[in-house]
Amino acid sequence: MKNVLVNLEHISKSYDGQMVLDDLNLYIRENEFLTLLGPSGCGKTTTLRILGGFETPDKGRVVFEGADITNLPPNKRQLNTVFQKYALFTHMNIAENIAFGLKIKNKSKAYIDDKIKYALKLVNLDGFEKRMPNSLSGGQQQRIAIARAIVNEPKLLLLDEPLGALDLKLRQDMQYELIRLKNELGITFIYVTHDQEEALTMSDTIVVMNQGYIQQIGTPERIYNEPENAFVADFIGESNIIGATMIEDRLVEILGARFACVDEGFGRNKPVDVVIRPEDVELTKNPADGTIQGVVSHVIFKGVHYEMEVQANGFEWLVHSTGMFPVGTNVGIKVDPFNIQIMNKPESEDEEAVGVNE
Amino acid sequence: MIKTTAQRIYVALIFIFLYAPIATLIVLSFNASKTRSKWGGFTFKWYASLFEDEKILQALGNTLLIAFLSASIATVIGTIACIAMQNMKRKSRTIIMGITNIPMLNAEIVTGISLMLLFIILGFKFGFMTILLAHITFNIPYVILSVMPRMKQLNPSTYEAALDLGASHTQAFFKVVFPDILPGIVSGFIMAFTMSLDDFVITHFTKGAGIDTLSTKIYTEVRKGIKPEMYALSTIIFVTVLILLLLVNYAPKKKQDTAAVK
Known part of the structure; x- marks a missing residue:
């Protein structure tokens, strides 16, 4: 296990009486690519600004390599920020922009020139030294x-x-660039986004946030395959979230039909939520082969797969499949026990927001 | 075709109405004859005698010094005010912006008399200092008016980016924010300088005896009977203000172009 680089301890922050972060605890390991993921207003940017030194938390500590840096101003911190709207200095050329931090630290001219060359090579923009920022594209x-x-x-x-401001193709290219940079430089990245696909592609660890609380921390695979609550399941990818009853260990009743699953320890006859990803729903040609039966109500061709909606036992199942059933076909629905994810049902809205912190 | 000709005539008429008085003044300043009704040939003699008049040169000196000092001080105060307003919440910023705009719309005579009364109550001795204070006061709103739009265009992240790269607050301001708002500051300064240069009403109420600026000097001279030197002087003031206004309008644009080419 790698060393912990930064520790956020019991961080709380509110603006004008509005709670933005409530007792947030998080640690980041060396050379980790960690993504803070959540909808706007979930507190992810505030967390980043607290790390950068642009905001001071009302409560709690920021510990960097064992030292408390909660009240250290941004210019004294051993970290740097890449801002949302680039924030390049428009009256300076590219070389002067890159040299800015080094000049402030009084590095020698030879050292600075070397660094500019190296950095431009690293981001594949050799020879751009004399260009002005406004003459560059957004990606550049x-x-x-x-x-x-x-x-x-x-x-x-x-x-x-x-x-955020780049078009889709460029965004995908930059995602690979960022992964390459992280591996070449060996520095820790903390990345803020509301784009779940970006988070899944690049991260070692994803922190899903909502309303100032951490909902789940885990690897992309874990977050996607085993969401801990309905919010995470709904936010990461598409999913069928259905209210159900846990009959006993490894048996759940969904919409009146009993499905085998692999989860244990929820108790007997306990109300739960189940998550089934659309690509995990299997449709059978012979309705009797399925656990429950339904009728295809909608088909859209998406390129890689067909997106179908199946009405079954009063629920509209979302199904992704390479095989297509025309609208009106009677089909059976089957789900592999391994693909049924059981979650505790939140009993109130407050609890829904708190999620795993409870 | 007819429409465009009509449009041109209309525009020409507007310009004639606007500039006919000034054109008359300029023509008369070069008239060798002392009477206004007769053209006595072209001459520079009124300009020559103007620059021999000790009192007028004294007034010119006062005018330029007050314009320069008041514009400089107002520029510093106005720019600092803009920085403060930029960091305010939207609501208080709108209120403060409104308050700073009022003196510009206020009748000059009201501003002049209020300043005079204030100086009397505070027991100030009327003279150079009271004129300077008055000019700084009415110049600040013009500086704010010119700097604030630049300030709003700033990407707030650039200042934070400078801090992030290790700059202190002072360094971040002078290396990153200042160059970006400089065109606004320069045009604010020139605007303030122009306003101070041609102010009469406020200066008249705050100057006291024994000191004159060009405008008050012209006023006293004209009361004694119009001398052709005054036409020459007015022409010089008009041309100076015109040049300054052209500078305000074209200087910042030029600057951006060269920056992009570099």
């Missing part, structure tokens, strides 16, 4: 913003939705 400006941050050799790089 973003690369310069990253170059400007990493020449300072930070231990931790904070990225605030850096790809």
